[in-house]
Amino acid sequence: MGKGHVRFFYPRLGYLAKRQAAIIDEMLARGYSPQFTNIDQLLDGFPDVWCNDWEPTEDAVAINRARISERLAKRP
Template identity: 40%
Template structure:
């Protein structure tokens, strides 16, 4: 499963931030290997999804992935992490180069998953290098913006 967390990267834990940085690169590699064909357009889920179809959902949203990755790289720099790989969208067919804006329903799916993750292993997560309590982590995610 490849994570694209949708919420503003400012609100991600350090671990979610780094994981998403790497996983968007993996998703872009997948999309290069299996590009969208005109006859595949109907296979793209209409709504953001986790599980089956989650990678196909982004087949026509490469510009969104580029913007998202740039935002994550910027936030990583603010936290002292080095991000060496810059995502390139050169060579993608125009049918794949669309932007996207998640809506509240999409974001609620992600927030719920992130809250479940931090509640399961709160000791694993840090924010700007600091350990936070489970309630602080949950609040961080619940109040996250996405625009």
């Protein structure tokens, strides 16, 4: 990934907060004890313009899955 992938998410922090919540829920469901579980204040202090949601396109999901498959295929 290039350096632009981080900037892509600047105005989409709402999406990242939802993902964080989903990851925490999944960890708890699997018996893990994540250190950080308080997502209520995750976006406090950020301007509203940065806290938008985002939905990846089907093409974006397919590209991501292909990249993961390529990396897994290279593992010994």
